[in-house]
Amino acid sequence: MPKRRDSLRPGDHIYSDRCLRVYFHHGIYVGKATVTNSSNVVKEINDAVIHFMGVGKSSSKLPCETCGHNSRTIGVVITCLDCFLEGQSLYVYKYDVPYLKLRFKRSGTCSVNPSRPVDEVLKTALDYLKDQNFGKKYNFFFNNCEDFATRCKTGEAMNNQFSGLLFGFSLPGVLGYRATKGIYEAITDD
DSSP states (O other): OOOGGGGGOOTTTEOOOOETEEEEEEEEEEEEEEEEEETTOEEEEEEEEEEOOOOOOOOOSOOOOTOOOTTTEEEEEEEEEHHHHHHSSEEEEEOOHHHHHHSSTTTSSSSSOOOHHHHHHHHHHHHHHHHOSSSSBBBBBTBBBBHEEEEHSSSSOOOOOOHHHHHHHSSHHHHHHHHHHHHHHHHHHO
């Protein structure tokens, strides 16, 4: 069920639908933060989100007037909530969901893992932003925005959208995903 902006809390793992709800874009809600626009003007905004962008993820061509985000920027970015949402619905990812309930949820919307404390979540996201790096380069299946957000929240990167789609949304799905990701990482330089 979509959430209202005023219900968000710093450290929330949020997501928004893309491409007719085929997949979701994920990020960590920060709340009040400082951004630097394309003219190097520093500005404070109220609804900031840190997220991991791949090539061609944004439909906008002009820099945002609120946060200065440019659609050509890739990697770990901080934007306003409007740039993150791109006119789509807002949802909050759930953590510590019992396995039984997990079976009835859509993949990419929740996790059985518990969340770390808010200060650790925000520090992790801000550290990735400062370093402009989330490990290997963006990969839609094995190193994407959901991996980024779950790593910030739990300390472990996990892509439930992909694992649920390919392997099912249960323990075999998690194990299948981890095995496939391990093989991929072993045979590529990405």
